[in-house]
Amino acid sequence: MTKAYLELGEVSQLIEAATNLRDRLLLTLLFHLGCRISEALSISTDDIDLINGIVTIKHLKSRIKLKCPKCQAALGLKSVYCPKCGEKIESAIKDLKDFRKQRVLPVDEELLALISEYITRGGPVNRNGKRMLFGINRHRAWQIVKTLGEQAGLPHIVNTETGKVHNVSPHKLRDAFAVHAVKHNDSGDGLRMLQEHLGHQSFNTTAKYRKVAGEEHRKWYDDLWKSDGNSAKT
Numbered sequence: 001m002t003k004a005y006l007e008l009g010e011v012s013q014l015i016e017a018a019t020n021l022r023d024r025l026l027l028t029l030l031f032h033l034g035c036r037i038s039e040a041l042s043i044s045t046d047d048i049d050l051i052n053g054i055v056t057i058k059h060l061k062s063r064i065k066l067k068c069p070k071c072q073a074a075l076g077l078k079s080v081y082c083p084k085c086g087e088k089i090e091s092a093i094k095d096l097k098d099f100r101k102q103r104v105l106p107v108d109e110e111l112l113a114l115i116s117e118y119i120t121r122g123g124p125v126n127r128n129g130k131r132m133l134f135g136i137n138r139h140r141a142w143q144i145v146k147t148l149g150e151q152a153g154l155p156h157i158v159n160t161e162t163g164k165v166h167n168v169s170p171h172k173l174r175d176a177f178a179v180h181a182v183k184h185n186d187s188g189d190g191l192r193m194l195q196e197h198l199g200h201q202s203f204n205t206t207a208k209y210r211k212v213a214g215e216e217h218r219k220w221y222d223d224l225w226k227s228d229g230n231s232a233k234t
Helices: 008-016 023-032 037-041 090-098 109-120 138-151 172-182 188-198 203-213 215-222
Strands: 052-059 103-106 125-127 130-132 156-158
Touching: 008 023, 008 138, 008 172, 023 037, 023 109, 023 138, 023 172, 023 215, 037 172, 103 188, 138 172, 172 188, 172 203, 188 203
Parallel strands: none
Antiparallel strands: 052 103, 125 130
8 A cells, every 4th residue: 555645644654653762852853853864963952942942953965056255257166276266165165065045943842842852861972173963974763763664554755746655764754744734724825834844945946845735535436436436426
């Protein structure tokens, strides 16, 4: 069996399959915040404000066009000197590496309590002078979600645009969050708020979730006419 997205009950099954606090927090955070796995793994304890219930997310996917600080000519990431004016641009490269687009997200009480418990129990890991919330890499995180999805008996997820079938993954929790949000409020204001929350540069990227959220209705309707051939008879 395949589905277009995970529903709330299935996400709960996934989280319940986690046998340790770290994995339970990872799954809950990915779903409740709808953040990318790279963003989740970049969260340090300094990014979390337990008092005000907010977390700062580094939008690591952002793209920046690098230009020469003197003549504004386009530069490559490996450039040392500007090909147009010869200006040394190592400082511009450094500025690019240090740049991070950020967004501040509210955290609900359930997730906040889980984060607080995790920190209190000494879960964060020291990395390069920072206390990272999760001391695992991207591959390990994907492995955790995939394995727990299998243990929970969750269906495979089909990409509605390509038709390809995938295992449950961190990004599918982001998708589940987005679809849940659209089902709750699919107005223009609601979609724009979701766009800001997810960190999408294009509104069209966010709007695709409205289409996904409506697929269940379409399937239900189509099934009405596939029963026994007598549905259309009067």
